[in-house]
Amino acid sequence: MSLQLDFPAVLERWPSFLAGAVLTLELAFFATVLGALLGTLAAVGRGTHNSLIAGACKVYVETIRNTPLLVQIFLVYFGLASLGLKYSAFTVAVAALTINVGAYTAEIMRAGFEAIPRGQIEAAEGLALSRFQIYWHIILLPAVEKVYPALTSQFVLLMLASSVCSQISAEELTAVANYIQSDTYRAFETYIIVAVLYVILSLVMRAGFWGLGLLLFPRRRRLGTPL
Amino acid sequence: MQQNSSSSEPIVSLHNVQKSFGALRVLDGVSFAVARGEVLALIGRSGSGKSTALRCIDRFEKVDGGEIVVCGHRVDRPDVNLRALRQDVGIVFQSYNLFPHLTIEQNITLAPCAVKGMATSQAKDLARKVLVQVGLEEKLHAYPEQLSGGQQQRAAIARSLAMQPKVMLFDEVTSALDPELTGEVLKVIEQLAADGMTMVMVTHEMGFAKGIADRIVFMHRGKVHETGPASILTSPTTPELTQFVGTGNLKS
Numbered sequence: 483m484s485l486q487l488d489f490p491a492v493l494e495r496w497p498s499f500l501a502g503a504v505l506t507l508e509l510a511f512f513a514t515v516l517g518a519l520l521g522t523l524a525a526v527g528r529g530t531h532n533s534l535i536a537g538a539c540k541v542y543v544e545t546i547r548n549t550p551l552l553v554q555i556f557l558v559y560f561g562l563a564s565l566g567l568k569y570s571a572f573t574v575a576v577a578a579l580t581i582n583v584g585a586y587t588a589e590i591m592r593a594g595f596e597a598i599p600r601g602q603i604e605a606a607e608g609l610a611l612s613r614f615q616i617y618w619h620i621i622l623l624p625a626v627e628k629v630y631p632a633l634t635s636q637f638v639l640l641m642l643a644s645s646v647c648s649q650i651s652a653e654e655l656t657a658v659a660n661y662i663q664s665d666t667y668r669a670f671e672t673y674i675i676v677a678v679l680y681v682i683l684s685l686v687m688r689a690g691f692w693g694l695g696l697l698l699f700p701r702r703r704r705l706g707t708p709l
Numbered sequence: 710m711q712q713n714s715s716s717s718e719p720i721v722s723l724h725n726v727q728k729s730f731g732a733l734r735v736l737d738g739v740s741f742a743v744a745r746g747e748v749l750a751l752i753g754r755s756g757s758g759k760s761t762a763l764r765c766i767d768r769f770e771k772v773d774g775g776e777i778v779v780c781g782h783r784v785d786r787p788d789v790n791l792r793a794l795r796q797d798v799g800i801v802f803q804s805y806n807l808f809p810h811l812t813i814e815q816n817i818t819l820a821p822c823a824v825k826g827m828a829t830s831q832a833k834d835l836a837r838k839v840l841v842q843v844g845l846e847e848k849l850h851a852y853p854e855q856l857s858g859g860q861q862q863r864a865a866i867a868r869s870l871a872m873q874p875k876v877m878l879f880d881e882v883t884s885a886l887d888p889e890l891t892g893e894v895l896k897v898i899e900q901l902a903a904d905g906m907t908m909v910m911v912t913h914e915m916g917f918a919k920g921i922a923d924r925i926v927f928m929h930r931g932k933v934h935e936t937g938p939a940s941i942l943t944s945p946t947t948p949e950l951t952q953f954v955g956t957g958n959l960k961s
């Protein structure tokens with residue numbers, strides 16, 4: 483049994499790998515930002531007294547959490563196409579990933595909202611703050627802080643899961659790898675390199691979230707409490 | 710429109726207030742009034758309805774019947790302007806409830822800026838002023854968790870004062886504190902009373918109530934069982950109050 487690896491043959495395609503990695507990171511970035519927004523709104527929606535809104539948010543979250551990401555991507559892709567709408571694979575991928583991660587974010591944020599002591603909200607109400615002001619000033623940041631590790635893991639998972647976007651030929655890292663391995667017949671080497679690149683992307687994201695955490699939670703920075 | 714009361718009218722008045730939680734009748738025709746500058750102490754056994762009565766004043770509970778007027782606001786009516794009511798009323802809870810992610814200064818400036826539209830610099834001056842009032846000016850930039858319980862409670866009082874309320878409500882604000890920290894909070898409240906603040910406080914510090922309250926309301930089974938000047942604590946007329954003060958100021 484002999485294992486012969488020829489990395490140079492694959493590595494000379496580094497510009498393609500790099501482009502794929504950058505695109506994956508871009509996908510993850512947009513889907514994270516938009517998904518965080520969508521998920522937070524859905525979490526707020528689930529907590530409202532309006533049962534129509536709460537119900538709609540629940541259906542959204544449960545549908546997404548109980549269907550495969552690839553199927554969701556195809557639904558967005560072919561759904562838009564059958565409506566006669568033409569969007570780039572990148573846009574479709576961002577949309578599908580946003581919808582997907584938004585549902586998971588909603589569940590995590592809901593846990594964060596529920597972890598805010600009732601007394602905090604009463605104190606804010608007693609100070610005459612409005613419903614919106616209470617969410618904005620009192621609930622949101624402490625809630626995010628409480629679930630920050632779970633949230634950031636979810637977003638890193640999303641970046642890794644974005645590899646299935648290769649199926650709609652978004653030119654992200656996995657799509658690039660598929661292309662290179664069929665070109666060079668060096669599948670094992672190609673995927674080893676891709677795996678290493680995904681690890682690096684994960685580390686980049688985690689570093690980014692660490693820095694963002696320092697910005698968002700000045701109290702932890704001041705008091706030196708780790709997240 | 711709800712207008713602010715003229716100076717002769719009480720700041721807070723409850724008339725025949727009814728409140729039930731399910732089948733449990735917690736307030737059963739409660740009436741009392743608090744004049745401007747008056748300090749009223751609500752006392753009574755655990756479960757007698759003191760907190761509920763206090764919370765009804767700031768509409769944290771909706772009453773089932775009766776009438777509550779606070780600074781001219783008809784609190785019992787569904788169309789009461791909650792934000793206006795709560796600008797006139799300050800409330801401090803047993804558990805301080807400072808916002809943990811904000812510094813003491815930010816805790817204090819938040820509502821004046823967000824609710825009253827006060828300029829940040831002006832709000833910061835105000836924060837300093839109310840912190841001096843409670844003896845905590847050096848904690849301006851600290852976070853709540855860096856303060857002792859007594860300091861947190863004083864900061865919570867300062868936060869309420871920054872909204873310049875016409876009446877302050879206190880619900881057992883010292884009962885989560887060690888005895889040696891209780892004194893520093895009571896001193897702040899004493900000073901407020903001396904400055905003429907109208908106050909309603911639920912307390913089981915009988916000595917304190919006796920010293921500071923203009924009037925005592927003793928609640929028993931959801932009713933005002935006995936009421937009068939602080940002297941009723943030393944010479945109660947009903948057997949229930951006799952027994953209550955007789956058992957000392959046990960934690961209710």
Ligand SMILES: Nc1ncnc2c1ncn2[C@@H]1O[C@H](COP(=O)(O)OP(=O)(O)OP(=O)(O)O)[C@@H](O)[C@H]1O
Nearest residue numbers: 730733735753754755756757758759760761762961
């Ligand atoms: N939100 C609620 N739902 C149901 N029951 C309640 C609620 N709030 C209070 N109660 C009940 O109403 C009764 C009076 O409660 P309240 O808190 O007013 O008493 P209290 O006089 O303040 O007692 P304590 O001295 O223990 O604080 C109690 O039996 C309590 O269990």
Ligand SMILES: [Mg+2]
Nearest residue numbers: 759760761881
């Ligand atoms: Mg109580």
